[in-house]
Amino acid sequence: MNATIGRLLLTRLVAAILTLWFVATVVFVITNLLPGDVAQELLGQSATPEAVAGLRKALGLDLPPWQRYLEWLWNMVRGDAGRSLVNGSPVAALIGSRLGNSLILAGITALVAVPVALALGITAAVYRGSIYDRIVGAGTVLAVSVPEFLVASAAVLVFAVQLRWVPALSQLGRLETVLDVVRTFALPVLTLTFVIVAQMARMTRAALVDVLSSSYIEMARLKGAGQARIVVWHALPNAIGPIANAIAFSLSFLLGGVIIVETIFNYPGIAKLMVDGVSTRDLPLVQACAMLFCGAYLLLVTMADVAAILANPRLRHR
Amino acid sequence: MNSATFSVHRGPMAILARLSRMIMPAIVLFWLAMAFFGHWVAPYDPAGIQDADLFEGMSRKFWLGTDYFGRDMLSRIIAGARYTVGISLMATSLAVTAGVLLGLAASAIGGFFDTAISRFLDALISIPSKMFGLVLVAALGASIPVLVLTLAVIYLPGCYRINRSVAVNVAALDFVAVARARGESTFYIMIREILPNMVGPVLADFGLRFIYVVLLLSSLSFLGLGVQPPEADWGSLVRENMPGLPYGAPAVIMPAIAIASLTIAVNLTIDSAFGRHAREGIR
Amino acid sequence: MEPLIDIRDLRIRARTAEGPEIEIVKGVSFSVRRGEVMGLIGESGSGKTTIALATMGYARYGCRIAGGTIRIGETEVTRLDGKGLQQLRGRKVAYIAQSAAASFNPSRPIMAQVIESALIHGLMDEPAAREKAIGLFRAMAIPHPETIGNRYPHQVSGGQLQRLMAAMALITDPDVVIFDEPTTALDVTTQIEVLKAFKEAIRDRNTTGIYVTHDLAVIAQIADSITVLRHGEVQEIATTPALLASPAHEYSRKLLAAAEPALRASPVTGETSAPLLRVSGMSAGYGLIGKDGMPAVLVLRDIELTIGRGHALGVIGESGCGKSTLARVIAGLTPASRGTVTLDGVDLAPGIAGRSREQLREIQLVFQMADTALNPKVPIDEIIGRPLTFFFGMKGAERERRVRELLDLTHLPASVRDRLPGDLSGGQKQRVNFARALAAQPKLLLCDEVTSALDTVVAAAILDLMVELRRELGLTTMFISHDLKTIRAICDDIMVLYSGRVVETMPAAALETGHHHPYAGLLLGSVPALRTDWLETTPAASLQVQGVPPALSSGGCAFFPRCPRAEPGLCDTAVPPLRPVPGGIEAACFRLDAA
Numbered sequence A: 001m002n003a004t005i006g007r008l009l010l011t012r013l014v015a016a017i018l019t020l021w022f023v024a025t026v027v028f029v030i031t032n033l034l035p036g037d038v039a040q041e042l043l044g045q046s047a048t049p050e051a052v053a054g055l056r057k058a059l060g061l062d063l064p065p066w067q068r069y070l071e072w073l074w075n076m077v078r079g080d081a082g083r084s085l086v087n088g089s090p091v092a093a094l095i096g097s098r099l100g101n102s103l104i105l106a107g108i109t110a111l112v113a114v115p116v117a118l119a120l121g122i123t124a125a126v127y128r129g130s131i132y133d134r135i136v137g138a139g140t141v142l143a144v145s146v147p148e149f150l151v152a153s154a155a156v157l158v159f160a161v162q163l164r165w166v167p168a169l170s171q172l173g174r175l176e177t178v179l180d181v182v183r184t185f186a187l188p189v190l191t192l193t194f195v196i197v198a199q200m201a202r203m204t205r206a207a208l209v210d211v212l213s214s215s216y217i218e219m220a221r222l223k224g225a226g227q228a229r230i231v232v233w234h235a236l237p238n239a240i241g242p243i244a245n246a247i248a249f250s251l252s253f254l255l256g257g258v259i260i261v262e263t264i265f266n267y268p269g270i271a272k273l274m275v276d277g278v279s280t281r282d283l284p285l286v287q288a289c290a291m292l293f294c295g296a297y298l299l300l301v302t303m304a305d306v307a308a309i310l311a312n313p314r315l316r317h318r
Numbered sequence B: 001m002n003s004a005t006f007s008v009h010r011g012p013m014a015i016l017a018r019l020s021r022m023i024m025p026a027i028v029l030f031w032l033a034m035a036f037f038g039h040w041v042a043p044y045d046p047a048g049i050q051d052a053d054l055f056e057g058m059s060r061k062f063w064l065g066t067d068y069f070g071r072d073m074l075s076r077i078i079a080g081a082r083y084t085v086g087i088s089l090m091a092t093s094l095a096v097t098a099g100v101l102l103g104l105a106a107s108a109i110g111g112f113f114d115t116a117i118s119r120f121l122d123a124l125i126s127i128p129s130k131m132f133g134l135v136l137v138a139a140l141g142a143s144i145p146v147l148v149l150t151l152a153v154i155y156l157p158g159c160y161r162i163n164r165s166v167a168v169n170v171a172a173l174d175f176v177a178v179a180r181a182r183g184e185s186t187f188y189i190m191i192r193e194i195l196p197n198m199v200g201p202v203l204a205d206f207g208l209r210f211i212y213v214v215l216l217l218s219s220l221s222f223l224g225l226g227v228q229p230p231e232a233d234w235g236s237l238v239r240e241n242m243p244g245l246p247y248g249a250p251a252v253i254m255p256a257i258a259i260a261s262l263t264i265a266v267n268l269t270i271d272s273a274f275g276r277h278a279r280e281g282i283r
Numbered sequence C: 001m002e003p004l005i006d007i008r009d010l011r012i013r014a015r016t017a018e019g020p021e022i023e024i025v026k027g028v029s030f031s032v033r034r035g036e037v038m039g040l041i042g043e044s045g046s047g048k049t050t051i052a053l054a055t056m057g058y059a060r061y062g063c064r065i066a067g068g069t070i071r072i073g074e075t076e077v078t079r080l081d082g083k084g085l086q087q088l089r090g091r092k093v094a095y096i097a098q099s100a101a102a103s104f105n106p107s108r109p110i111m112a113q114v115i116e117s118a119l120i121h122g123l124m125d126e127p128a129a130r131e132k133a134i135g136l137f138r139a140m141a142i143p144h145p146e147t148i149g150n151r152y153p154h155q156v157s158g159g160q161l162q163r164l165m166a167a168m169a170l171i172t173d174p175d176v177v178i179f180d181e182p183t184t185a186l187d188v189t190t191q192i193e194v195l196k197a198f199k200e201a202i203r204d205r206n207t208t209g210i211y212v213t214h215d216l217a218v219i220a221q222i223a224d225s226i227t228v229l230r231h232g233e234v235q236e237i238a239t240t241p242a243l244l245a246s247p248a249h250e251y252s253r254k255l256l257a258a259a260e261p262a263l264r265a266s267p268v269t270g271e272t273s274a275p276l277l278r279v280s281g282m283s284a285g286y287g288l289i290g291k292d293g294m295p296a297v298l299v300l301r302d303i304e305l306t307i308g309r310g311h312a313l314g315v316i317g318e319s320g321c322g323k324s325t326l327a328r329v330i331a332g333l334t335p336a337s338r339g340t341v342t343l344d345g346v347d348l349a350p351g352i353a354g355r356s357r358e359q360l361r362e363i364q365l366v367f368q369m370a371d372t373a374l375n376p377k378v379p380i381d382e383i384i385g386r387p388l389t390f391f392f393g394m395k396g397a398e399r400e401r402r403v404r405e406l407l408d409l410t411h412l413p414a415s416v417r418d419r420l421p422g423d424l425s426g427g428q429k430q431r432v433n434f435a436r437a438l439a440a441q442p443k444l445l446l447c448d449e450v451t452s453a454l455d456t457v458v459a460a461a462i463l464d465l466m467v468e469l470r471r472e473l474g475l476t477t478m479f480i481s482h483d484l485k486t487i488r489a490i491c492d493d494i495m496v497l498y499s500g501r502v503v504e505t506m507p508a509a510a511l512e513t514g515h516h517h518p519y520a521g522l523l524l525g526s527v528p529a530l531r532t533d534w535l536e537t538t539p540a541a542s543l544q545v546q547g548v549p550p551a552l553s554s555g556g557c558a559f560f561p562r563c564p565r566a567e568p569g570l571c572d573t574a575v576p577p578l579r580p581v582p583g584g585i586e587a588a589c590f591r592l593d594a595a
C-alpha cells in the first residue's frame, strides 16, 4: 500500500459519506417538504381542523423545516428512526425484526448468482462470436427485459402449481432439515438469481471482451500462450476492476428485485415492510428503509471502487 | 473490426436474426398503435362485466380469457397499453429531453455550471430506482401526472450522464474548436455543431430508458403503488388477477407477456438499429 | 538455397459490418532467404500488418486466411491445428508490435513477460531464462539491465519498452522475427536508438525477418529487399539498393518522391518585411489557475517569436513539447497566462471572448485530423459557407459563387458541395479544411500537423497546395510538424521547441550547415535519410542520449538530463537565454562554443 492508494481510498470513503448525507437530504426533502399534508392524509378528509392541528404538533410538523431536518438527521445518525405513524411502535424495532430475513435471502442469492454469472460471462467472452455466446447473449437480453414479477409468477406456476415441488408462499419458521431450507428459499432465490445473473453476466462479458481485444492479449497469443493461460494469467488480473463494478452494480438490482420478490412470496423481510409502509404512507418507516437500502447500495459501489483501485497496477506499483 | 455488428449470414440463426429484425419493430409499432387507437379495435368494453365465468381460459369468444370480474382480458390489455405505453413514453420523453439539454449545456458551458450539475445528478444516481420510486410515491401519492414526473425524475440523472459524456466527447473534437475560434456563440455550437452528432446515441438511450421506465412503472403498479383502480396498466392487471395464478389463468400471464413482448421488442430493435454495443455502459 | 519463408498467393478475407466478406489481401507472394530481412512497405490499409500476422497463422478477429500457402522452413503454417500454431508462435516465429506500451500486460512485471515464451515452450528453466534476458537487455543497450525486469511496463519509457519487446521476441532464438512498425510510435530522437539496437541484434544473430513500415527511409536501414504493397497487392519486389536507385513501378516512384519531399521555392524573397505576428514573453498551460495567475500545468514558457509578413515559420519538436498549445494560444483557444500576442501591431486579448470578430477572422487554424476537424453531419458547402456568412454576411447566390471559388482554389471538384465529410478521401477532407480557413480571408494561417495523418503521397500534394496558396494569396503561415522533412520543404524559418521552451530559431537555409543547439543538432541528425548507410554514418547515432524529457522545470536547461554536452554546475543552475550564433541562428545553450 502506498500514499497514493491511501489517499484515493480516503477520497472514496469521504465521497461515500457525503453521498449518503446527500441522499438523506433528498429523502427528507421529498418526504417532508413536498405538497401534501401528512396529518390531513392520516386522519382523512372528514377530520376536524383541531384534530389535524393536534396531530401536526404531535408529529413536530409545526416546527420550521430546517429545524426538523437537523433533528431528523441527528436522530438518523444515532440510529433512532422514530415511531411508526401507523402502529406507534419504534421503526428500529420493526426493521430489526425483519432485517435478518432479508439479509439471508440476499446472501443466499448472491452466493448462487455471482459464480453462475461470472462463469457465464467469462465463457461467453472467451468464446466470443460462437453459437454459445449468441445464446447467452440472447438469453440475457430476454432476462433483463422482463419484469421480475413475470419471472416470479412463472416460477410459481411451474414449480409450485404444476410440479408441486415447493410451496408457493414462503413460510419461515420450520427450518429443521436441509429440505426445509431449500423448499423455503428455492423460488425467491431462483427468481432473484435469474434477474441479476443476466445483468451481471452481460457486464462481465463486456468487461472481459474489452480486455481480450487489447494488444497485450494478441501479443500473448503470438507468444504461443494457450487459451487458459491467456484468460487466467493475462486477462483476468486486468478485468478485476470492471468485473467488481459489474458485480456491485448487479447486486444493486438485487435490492430492487427483493422488493418484488418479498411481496410476491409474502416473505417477511424489510422490503415487504417498506412496501406496506408506502401503501399506508408511514413516512418514518419509509425514510428509514430507504436510507437502509441506499446505504447498502453505496456500500456495494464503494467496495467495487476500492477493489478497482487496489487492482490497478499503475497505482499499486508507482 | 467491430465485433458487435457481426452476424452470420447462413444457417438457421441467420434466418432467425433476419426474421427478428423485421418482426421486432413491428411489435413495437403494434403496441404504439394499440396505445393510441386501441379503443377502436377492442372487442369489448374493458370495464364491462361479460356474461362469463371468472378466470376463464382462452376461447373463441374471449381470446385471452376473462379476469377476476369476468371482464374480457384482451380488451383490458388493449386498454392497459394506453397507460403503460403512454405514461412511459411521456416520462421517457421528459427525462431524455431534459437530459439532452442539460448534458449539452454542461458540455458547451463547462466550468462551474458543469461541475455543479454533474455532482448533483451523479449523487442522485446513488439512489436505486425502485427505492426512489417508492419514496416519491409515499410522499406524493400515485396520480398519473405524479407517476410521469416521478419516473422522469428517477431516470433523468442517468440520461444526463450518458448525454453529457457523449456531448463532451463531441465538444472535444477539432471542429468545435474551429467554431469557437471563429467566435460562434455557445448556443450555435450546442445546436449546430454538437447536437447533430448526438442523434444516434440519444435515440439508443431513449429506447433503453423507455424499457427501464416500462419495467419500473409495471413494478410499481404490481405493488399497488402505481396506476390506481379503476384505471389499470399492465402491471395493475397482473396484480389484480394474482388470485388466478394457482389456476394458471391467462389473466395473470397475458399482461405480463404483453410487458415482456414490448420490452424485448424495443431492446432487439435497438440492437439491430444501433449495434449491440449501444447498451453497454448505459445505466 | 531454399528460402526460409515462402508465401504463395496469400488471400485474406474480412467480414464487413453487414455486407459480404471482402478480400483485403489479394494473392500476395514473396519469399525471404535465411538471414535476410524483407521490408513490407505501403500506405495505411494496404494490408501490411495483416500479411505479417498471417505468417504466424494468425488473423485478427473477423479476418481469416482464405487461401494460399505460407511455408516457414519445413512447416506449412496454413495446415497447422491449434496446438501446432501454439508451438510455432513465439518459438519459431516471434513478433514485435507497433506499440510496446499497449503490448505489455500492465498487470505483470516486465521480466515475467519477457521470459514467458521461453517458459511456455519449455526451452529453459526460469533462472536460465532470466539470465538470458538480462544478456539481451545488455545487447539492446537498455539501462539498468539487471533490475529493469522487475519494473512494471508503465514505469519505463516508450523507447526502452520497444527494445524490451525485442528482447522478449529474441529470448527463444526464433527462426523468424516479425517487426510491425516497431518505431512508428516513437519520436525520431528515440527512434534512432531503437533502430540501432535492432540493426545490431539482427546482424549479430543473423536473424531472418519481415519488417513492416510505411517509412521508406527507416526500412532502407534494415531491409535487404523490399516488397511494395498497395490495396493488398504486391506492386514491386526489389533489393533495397535497387528500389532506392531505380524503382520500376509507378507507385514505388511516387513513394520514393514523397519520402524525400523536394524543397519548394518560397515566394518571399526580401529579408526585411515588417513582422505580422509577434509573440513575446508568453507562458501558457492547462488546469486550474493558481494564486500567481499561472495554470497548474505549465506547458509553454517565455515564448518569443516573430513571423514576417508573407513568411512561413516551421515549428518542430517532439510529441508533447507544446506545439499545438502554441497554435491554440495564438488563436485564443487557450488563453496565455503571461506575455502578449501582437498581430499587425495590435495587441490581442488572450481569450476569444476578448477579441473582436475582425481579429478572430484574421487568424485561422487548420487542424491535423481532417476527420475530427470537419463536422461529419454538415455538408461541405455549409462547412465552407459558414465563415462566409459569419464574417461577411454572404448569402444565397453570392455565397454559393464564393464556395465554388474556394473549392477551385483548393483543387476540389464542385460536386463535393453537397456531400458529407464522410464521403471524401483523407486528402480531400484536408483540402476542405483549408478551404474553410481561407473563406475567412485570414492574414495568418496556423497549420497544426496538417499532413501527419495522411499517406506520404497524398501529403506531398497537400504541401504543393500550401506553397501555391502562399504564392497566390500572400498568406503568412505557421506550420507545425514533428517531421523535419516536411517543414524543410516549405518553410522560410524554423523554430525548435523543447519541453515548452524555444531552444533554437534559424533560417531554413542554415539547417544543414551552422552551429546548432545540442537538441536541435540531435533532432536534425536523427531524421533518417534515404540511403542504406545512413544509420552507420549519421553523427547522431553515436551520441549517448539517455532518459526521457523531464517535466518542465524552471531550475536549469530543460535538455540537461539528456544532453550529451551538459556541464553540471552550469547547465542545471540557470535557464540559458536565446543568443545569436553565426549563420542567422539563435540558440538557447550555454556551451555552444564548446562543440
Ligand SMILES: Nc1ncnc2c1ncn2[C@@H]1O[C@H](COP(=O)(O)OP(=O)(O)OP(=O)(O)O)[C@@H](O)[C@H]1O
Binding pocket: C286, C287, C297, C299, C317, C318, C319, C320, C321, C322, C323, C324, C325, C326, C482
Ligand atoms: N487540455 C489539456 N489539459 C491538460 N493538459 C494538456 C491539455 N492539452 C495538452 N496538454 C498537455 O500539454 C502538453 C503539450 O501538449 P501539446 O498538444 O501542445 O503538444 P504537441 O507538441 O502538440 O504534441 P503532439 O506532437 O503529440 O501533437 C502535453 O504534456 C499535454 O499532455
Ligand code: SF4
Binding pocket: C517, C518, C519, C557, C558, C559, C560, C561, C563, C564, C565, C566, C567, C571, C576, C588, C589, C590, C591, C592
Ligand atoms: S545549456 Fe547545457 S544542458 Fe542545455 S543544451 Fe546547452 S549544453 Fe546541453
Ligand SMILES: [Mg+2]
Binding pocket: C323, C324, C325, C448, C449
Ligand atoms: Mg499536437
